[in-house]
Amino acid sequence: MRPENYEAQRQPPSNEYELNFGPNHPGIEGNYALKVKLHGDIVLEAKADGGYLHRGFEKLMEQRLWIQNIALVPRICVPDPSPMELCYSMAVEELCGLKVPQRAQWLRVMQLELSRIAAHLFTFGGHAATTGMYSTMYWGVADRDLLLDLFEEFTGGRVYSIYNIPGGVRRELPEGFLQRLTETLDYIESRLPDYDNLFFKNQVFVKRAKGTGVMSREQALEWGVTGPNLRATGLAFDVRRDDPYLVYDQLAFDIPVEESGDAWARTLVRRKELMESIRILRQVVEILPDIHGPIRAPIPNPLAWNVPAGETYTRVESSKGELCYYVVSNGGPKPYRVHVRGPSSMHAVQVLEKMSVGSRIEDIAQTMFSLDACPPEVDR
Amino acid sequence: MVMSRLQKIPVVEEKKGNPLARVFDDLVRFCRSRSLFILHYCTGCGAIELPPAMTSRFDMERLGIQPMVSPRQADILLITGYVSIKTLKRVILTYEQMGSPKYVVGICSCTVNGGMYWQSYATAKKLDEYMPVDLYIAGCMPRPEAVISGLQKLMDRIKNGEADSWQDYYRNYDYYLGNQQKLFGEDWQTPTDIITEAKHYELMGEGTLGQHTRLLEQHQQPLEALEMRLGHKLKEPVE
Numbered sequence: 001m002r003p004e005n006y007e008a009q010r011q012p013p014s015n016e017y018e019l020n021f022g023p024n025h026p027g028i029e030g031n032y033a034l035k036v037k038l039h040g041d042i043v044l045e046a047k048a049d050g051g052y053l054h055r056g057f058e059k060l061m062e063q064r065l066w067i068q069n070i071a072l073v074p075r076i077c078v079p080d081p082s083p084m085e086l087c088y089s090m091a092v093e094e095l096c097g098l099k100v101p102q103r104a105q106w107l108r109v110m111q112l113e114l115s116r117i118a119a120h121l122f123t124f125g126g127h128a129a130t131t132g133m134y135s136t137m138y139w140g141v142a143d144r145d146l147l148l149d150l151f152e153e154f155t156g157g158r159v160y161s162i163y164n165i166p167g168g169v170r171r172e173l174p175e176g177f178l179q180r181l182t183e184t185l186d187y188i189e190s191r192l193p194d195y196d197n198l199f200f201k202n203q204v205f206v207k208r209a210k211g212t213g214v215m216s217r218e219q220a221l222e223w224g225v226t227g228p229n230l231r232a233t234g235l236a237f238d239v240r241r242d243d244p245y246l247v248y249d250q251l252a253f254d255i256p257v258e259e260s261g262d263a264w265a266r267t268l269v270r271r272k273e274l275m276e277s278i279r280i281l282r283q284v285v286e287i288l289p290d291i292h293g294p295i296r297a298p299i300p301n302p303l304a305w306n307v308p309a310g311e312t313y314t315r316v317e318s319s320k321g322e323l324c325y326y327v328v329s330n331g332g333p334k335p336y337r338v339h340v341r342g343p344s345s346m347h348a349v350q351v352l353e354k355m356s357v358g359s360r361i362e363d364i365a366q367t368m369f370s371l372d373a374c375p376p377e378v379d380r
Numbered sequence: 381m382v383m384s385r386l387q388k389i390p391v392v393e394e395k396k397g398n399p400l401a402r403v404f405d406d407l408v409r410f411c412r413s414r415s416l417f418i419l420h421y422c423t424g425c426g427a428i429e430l431p432p433a434m435t436s437r438f439d440m441e442r443l444g445i446q447p448m449v450s451p452r453q454a455d456i457l458l459i460t461g462y463v464s465i466k467t468l469k470r471v472i473l474t475y476e477q478m479g480s481p482k483y484v485v486g487i488c489s490c491t492v493n494g495g496m497y498w499q500s501y502a503t504a505k506k507l508d509e510y511m512p513v514d515l516y517i518a519g520c521m522p523r524p525e526a527v528i529s530g531l532q533k534l535m536d537r538i539k540n541g542e543a544d545s546w547q548d549y550y551r552n553y554d555y556y557l558g559n560q561q562k563l564f565g566e567d568w569q570t571p572t573d574i575i576t577e578a579k580h581y582e583l584m585g586e587g588t589l590g591q592h593t594r595l596l597e598q599h600q601q602p603l604e605a606l607e608m609r610l611g612h613k614l615k616e617p618v619e
């Protein structure tokens with residue numbers, strides 16, 4: 001199973017060898033591969049080998065109607081699909097000059113933050129599994145499922161909600177939903193001390209994660225790192241605060257930062273972000289009942305919808321980092337060009353390649369999970 | 381009256397062979413259906429519903445189904461979603477390495493007919509053109525309950541001796557190889573010698589050999605040890 005794009009440079013000396021790490025490997029996240037050159041168990045060189053999940057999204061989107069693409073975009077990032085549909089909808093709204101009603105904006109914030117919590121719980125689970133702590137994985141996945149139940153209730157879909165459409169959201173909240181949301185948030189908050197004892201304060205994890213996959217702030221900026229990975233190097237940059245979209249400027253939340261820039265710091269940043277998301281959701285629960293009005297701006301017949309010519313660039317903060325869409329329209333019924341700038345393309349390729357060098361082979365999986373890279377979004 | 385009732389009773393086929401051996405076979409099949417190992421290979425986005433299905437909430441382990449990391453010890457190859465062409469090569473190599481009896485389950489609409497990506501240039505649309513599939517679980521994506529009920533159907537089929545698609549791969553190797561060659565070029569070959577295995581299992585069928593397997597012999601290169609291959613040059617892409 002040698003990759004097509006990879007050729008060995010020279011005959012290695014007998015104590016150096018090459019290893020294919022993935023795609024069929026339990027330590028790798030998703031369908032992704034790394035080719036590593038090792039000396040003993042120290043990594044000398046690593047090369048990312050993606051493309052196993054390539055579907056040609058950007059081309060597919062040029063062949064579908066504006067409204068059809070809403071169903072397509074969540075598939076780009078499977079664990080955290082909501083920011084994808086939101087970012088695309090925002091781009092289309094900007095091109096058409098649509099104004100999103102207030103209530104829809106609050107509902108969108110609620111969906112985004114729920115999705116962020118779900119994605120972070122999933123990441124904790126995966127990260128814990130790479131250090132051998134499977135109970136955290138079981139817990140994380142089970143608690144995430146409670147959030148998926150909420151998603152199912154108010155959007156109709158467990159994983160791919162397809163809740164946003166250009167101009168607003170698709171459905172009104174079911175009756176009593178905010179009550180159930182509060183209960184779930186209470187439950188998840190009550191679980192966090194258990195997570196601390198089992199995972200975040202566990203010496204097995206702390207000893208392995210500290211000093212693994214370190215990057216400095218300069219390196220992070222140079223490599224295009226965004227999101228929690230950037231904040232773990234001490235730079236408090238968050239699109240939600242620094243370039244607010246939706247109603248984030250009316251909400252109170254902090255940007256957690258850590259200084260050390262290693263796997264430990266990245267995980268702690270996510271742990272604190274989870275708390276912030278819960279805080280945001282509680283504010284939403286409080287404010288949402290007082291906001292009335294439509295949930296959707298009127299749009300023309302979606303099957304014959306010619307979006308005015310122009311180009312736009314929108315960005316949102318997903319749980320993995322900064323997610324941007326560049327959309328060009330030539331006034332036709334389909335996009336002329338869509339480009340997706342996902343955070344994982346940087347994290348899983350250039351950052352992972354550089355950070356693996358010098359580490360031990362058993363830490364590669366941990367580094368990858370602590371970067372929270374999402375292979376389907378790398379390959380698209 | 382009596383006759384009509386009698387007619388409804390299904391005719392039980394007379395089974396050949398030693399009755400004791402038959403009981404033994406049934407027992408083996410029963411045990412086999414109760415301890416299934418799924419190969420841990422996530423090919424597409426449907427894989428995101430597997431962790432919930434396997435862990436505490438839906439708990440597949442109570443049915444005796446567990447993930448397994450190496451293909452040689454796994455029984456089920458779960459294709460969780462779309463397979464891009466690059467992945468399909470690995471899937472076929474993995475499938476051929478698994479020990480018989482092996483079962484292929486296609487989760488997600490994408491394995492049935494291409495699903496969402498019906499017009500994509502990068503994905504293989506119908507999985508059963510490249511390997512025999514025992515069971516499809518349709519949906520985009522199927523819920524964990526659907527996955528579990530699908531796997532229960534597979535267990536029933538294994539128990540009744542109906543899940544024997546792996547024999548089909550030996551009997552119709554030429555068809556599957558032909559489709560693979562269409563995608564990967566006609567010098568495509570895998571390290572596993574399917575024809576010798578078919579002879580060994582006495583599963584040579586009419587479709588085992590044919591025009592495509594002849595190409596295999598034509599392009600045959602002896603398998604070398606991995607160290608020998610490190611310097612090997614890339615072949616020119618076949619148009």
Ligand code: SF4
Binds near residue numbers: 075462519
């Ligand atoms: S059927 Fe849907 S969920 Fe499954 S692989 Fe295809 S797009 Fe993904």
